[in-house]
Amino acid sequence: MLAEKQSVKPTTEEIKAFFLLLPLLDRERREFQLEIAEKPESFVAKFLTSGFQWAHLYEVPFEQLLKVFLAIAGVDRLVAEASKEDAPYKALLDLPQEIGDMEWSGGTGGKFTYGDLLGYMHAVIGSLDCLLIYGCYLHDLIAEARQGDLQSLLKAIRIDPSVVTGPTASLFISVSVVEGDKPFLKSVGVAMSGKTGRQARYLKKFRLLMQLLHEVGELGRPTRELMELALSVGAYDRVPGAEKNVSELIRKAKKLKHKTISK
Known part of the structure; x- marks a missing residue:
């Protein structure tokens, strides 16, 4: 998630600066939703490309997900260069301001679609939401679910209801349908409401x-x-x-x- 130079430890001020980024997550999401509401037809034509989905991205480790997202966003080289600086955390924290006015043009290599950008962005945001609410990445919950921990699966669904369309969740749901496990299916429905319980x-x-x-x-x-x-x-x-x-x-x-x- 952070700098490659792990021998360099973040300072107190750099940690505080990371905290200041937290409100940006919600602000960017709200602004994007407002843009969609204002021009829904434009949104559909631009972003909802064939095969648009992201639940399967929660099946891979966050580090791998983030690496691809940075390439799609077209900032992977900038992040790599920043991570090699003598003060990598400061360099990374300065990046949002540096890339804020960049016009997206298909990411690194110009081969990605707006659907790719939106899908990976949602997966990254969902993973970070999970970290802030449950203390782990969403992939960790999916990995635990694959080990048979259904409570972890329900937590993942609470973070992002689209998880039910992913390989792990769809398998458990399909088995539950065949077995007639109505209590579990009901739990899935409740989890899709997005309530995360009394998380502080x-x-x-x-x-x-x-x-x-x-x-x-x-x-x-x-x-x-x-x-x-x-x-x-x-x-x-x-x-x-x-x-x-x-x-x-x-x-x-x-x-x-x-x-x-x-x-």
Whole structure:
């Protein structure tokens, strides 16, 4: 997800800067939906190309998904160059402003369609939504579902209802239809409403921090060090009992990342 130079650790200020990107995800999504509502015919003609779908993209690791998306967006070379800088995180954080006014022209090699762009964009957004809500990428939930964990499959469907059109979900649903497993089919219907339960929204920054530390090999640091870092960067508010709460959350995060199937 982040820089290739994993020996370079993000600074406190760089971590805070990553947190500032979180609202952009929702803003870009809202703006895009408004554009669709204003010109639906144009949207259909431009984006809904033959075979337009993205649920199958959740079957591959996020790193692989992101790599292809960057190529489709036409910024893969820019990201690669930024990751080689002496201060890779700063360079990556500066990229959105640098590429903001770029006109899309088929991505790297000019071989992609608007449907490709939209499909991969939705898959990336869905994966990041999952990270912020459940603390793992959506592919991790799908991988757990393939191991027989149906609760993970239902979580994935709550994040993105289109998951039901993917290979893993469609297999379980088909088997349930044959077996007459109405309770499971009902659970799928409920999950498609998109309700993620009582997931603490205020922990979004904390979950992002844990993933960042995990991907740069820093999650193994002593819990107290990580607790102090989480509080210093604002991943958790300094309230009475914060140190105890954060320490427990960190221990849970370490356990979660350790058993993650996709790593």
